[in-house]
Amino acid sequence: MSMTSLTHIPAFHAVMTKGSLSAAARHLRLAQPTVRRHVEALEDELGVTLFTRAANGLTPTAMAETLLPFAVSTLEEAAALNRAASARADVLEGVVRLTASRVAATHVLPPALAEIGRQAPGLRFELAATDVAENLVQRAADIALRFTPPQQQALVAARLADVEIGFFAAPRLDLPADLTDLTGVPFIADDREAQMLPRLAEMGLSLPRNVVMRCDDPLAQIAYVQAGLGVGVCQVKLAQRLGLVRVLPDLSYPMPAWLVVHEDQAQVARIRHVFDHLKKTLGHWM
Structure with missing residues (x-):
């Protein structure tokens, strides 16, 4: 060609x-x-x-x-x-492209990247906010925050602390004080992906019978929880920042997380700086 x-x-x-x-x-x-x-x-x-x-x-x-x-x-x-051409490999300037889920891109990465930006004002960021795993081998991004195990070769992956997921509601949602299960509460579930309810069953829980909203977009799910439509799932630390009330606090499940970079990019100063900072600080936000 x-x-x-x-x-x-x-x-x-x-x-x-x-x-x-x-x-x-x-x-x-x-x-x-x-x-x-x-x-x-x-x-x-x-x-x-x-x-x-x-x-x-x-x-x-x-x-x-x-x-x-x-x-x-x-x-x-x-x-x-x-x-790669936007900066020298040994200085903290130029573009770093990241990819993360839409929830992480919206609620987790902003304070972390803002802190990095204050430390290294010569850095510029590009962000692919997507729930589809971008191909780091083909350089779709320099750094990826993933919640599924990386499968590709030639990647450096740092396992992060598991992210605790729980059930939450808005303070305005009127729920029984003696709530013991999710059976009768208004509940926000996923739609065509159909993963949430089977996972509840795997946890040995009685399934909600009053599903008031089905939606596969996790950002939308959180928005409807905030609006008081029903109970939904959310990262525990994120829910606390959003002022949500935990429902059935003994019920939770861990979501594994990885920070991934291509091995060829791992020693580029600006990329390594962002990778190391995120590896050290993301646990505070998720």
């Missing part, structure tokens, strides 16, 4: 992930005809058809679906190249 083709990959990726030329143009901050020209130029250079044209827009071909993972990998490597 020529270097010219590399300039067209963002347009192809944006159309595939955003669903249309217009959405891709907005995402890339380009004119729609420019995005179309990039896509057509990539098709010409590769000698393939990536999209079929119709009145209602572009439809990806099987070849486009096949090439998308390679486009993702190429863009991630290019972003890593830019981060």
